[in-house]
Amino acid sequence: MINFIGGNKKVLDVGCATGYLARLLREKGCSVIGIEINQKAAEIARSFCEEVIAVDLERVSLAEILSDRLFDVVVFGDILEHLRDPWRILQETHQVLAPSGYVVASIPNIAHGNIRLSLLQGNFDYQEVGILDNTHLRFFTRKTLEELFFDTGYSIEATERTQMPFEKSYSHDASLVEKLEKEPDIDTLQFIVRAFPSSLENQHNLLRENYRQSIDRLERMREELESTRSQLEKTREESDSISLQLEQTRGELESTRSQLEKTREESGSISLQLEQTREELRLIGQRWEQSQFDLEQAQQGWGRAHNIIDAIESSKFWKLRQLWFRVKLALGLNLK
Numbered sequence: 001m002i003n004f005i006g007g008n009k010k011v012l013d014v015g016c017a018t019g020y021l022a023r024l025l026r027e028k029g030c031s032v033i034g035i036e037i038n039q040k041a042a043e044i045a046r047s048f049c050e051e052v053i054a055v056d057l058e059r060v061s062l063a064e065i066l067s068d069r070l071f072d073v074v075v076f077g078d079i080l081e082h083l084r085d086p087w088r089i090l091q092e093t094h095q096v097l098a099p100s101g102y103v104v105a106s107i108p109n110i111a112h113g114n115i116r117l118s119l120l121q122g123n124f125d126y127q128e129v130g131i132l133d134n135t136h137l138r139f140f141t142r143k144t145l146e147e148l149f150f151d152t153g154y155s156i157e158a159t160e161r162t163q164m165p166f167e168k169s170y171s172h173d174a175s176l177v178e179k180l181e182k183e184p185d186i187d188t189l190q191f192i193v194r195a196f197p198s199s200l201e202n203q204h205n206l207l208r209e210n211y212r213q214s215i216d217r218l219e220r221m222r223e224e225l226e227s228t229r230s231q232l233e234k235t236r237e238e239s240d241s242i243s244l245q246l247e248q249t250r251g252e253l254e255s256t257r258s259q260l261e262k263t264r265e266e267s268g269s270i271s272l273q274l275e276q277t278r279e280e281l282r283l284i285g286q287r288w289e290q291s292q293f294d295l296e297q298a299q300q301g302w303g304r305a306h307n308i309i310d311a312i313e314s315s316k317f318w319k320l321r322q323l324w325f326r327v328k329l330a331l332g333l334n335l336k
Contacts, residue, residue: 001077004104004194009072015079019045058084062092070098076105081138090152094197102196103154110139113166113186145191154195164189
């Protein structure tokens with residue numbers, strides 16, 4: 001607010017409280033006249049203000065209590081939300097502003113994330129201080145704040161904000177909290193505005209500027225939409241390509257499955273042939289073992305026969321028989 005007010009200004013501080021703002025403004029070369037409803041606070045503020053008028057603005061008009069005095073800046077520091085009719089006060093402020101004068105105001109933001117989540121839980125509990133101060137009669141968002149000044153004949157030249165962290169300790173769906181976090185003023189505690197009185201020409205220019213900004217936003221939205229359409233078309237083409245590749249892959253997979261099935265059948269046939277070959281080898285092995293046994297038996301029989309022959313040929317009978325055959329051969333007798 002001090003930056004918006006500037007230095008060496010003639011300031012009207014509406015709701016000056018104990019003069020804490022006036023003290024700082026005086027250090028910047030400003031002269032300050034205060035208006036304060038609380039008598040005790042007004043007494044303290046007189047130490048920092050050239051004059052303090054202790055009055056209830058709801059019961060009098062600014063022009064009435066200030067006569068013909070004009071100010072470079074009229075300050076409403078967290079005051080407008082306490083008034084039943086802030087629209088009337090702002091309209092009356094036109095009468096006490098110098099030709100180049102302007103208004104500086106700070107107003108709490110009822111759309112802060114903590115308030116939104118609290119409302120979703122069914123709570124709207126007033127407090128001693130803060131956005132839900134129990135003396136607040138009016139509540140504003142950025143939109144209704146802008147409407148307040150526009151409807152009372154002002155053009156907001158600059159807007160700043162103070163911030164308070166958005167507390168997430170509420171038992172709400174995580175997706176809801178994540179969505180709220182993306183809202184532009186979710187952590188805005190107060191709006192601070194500097195507004196100048198606007199003539200019909202200025203209001204017309206402001207409307208034209210707002211219209212131009214709306215057209216610009218619309219154009220950006222169209223460009224974003226066109227970009228999105230282009231990306232969607234590209235995505236569709238990529239999807240079609242992927243679908244084609246998937247179909248090809250499915251065909252290859254089916255072919256591979258068919259080959260695998262054929263291979264399995266061939267493997268089964270080979271396994272059967274292998275089993276048959278093993279059986280044949282087993283039978284051949286058995287026959288070979290039998291042949292070996294028969295050969296051993298034959299060899300043993302041949303050995304026994306040879307022994308018998310040797311025994312016969314070496315016997316006396318065989319020798320006499322051989323001798324008899326030689327005698328008969330010599331005598332020319334029949335050998336039979």
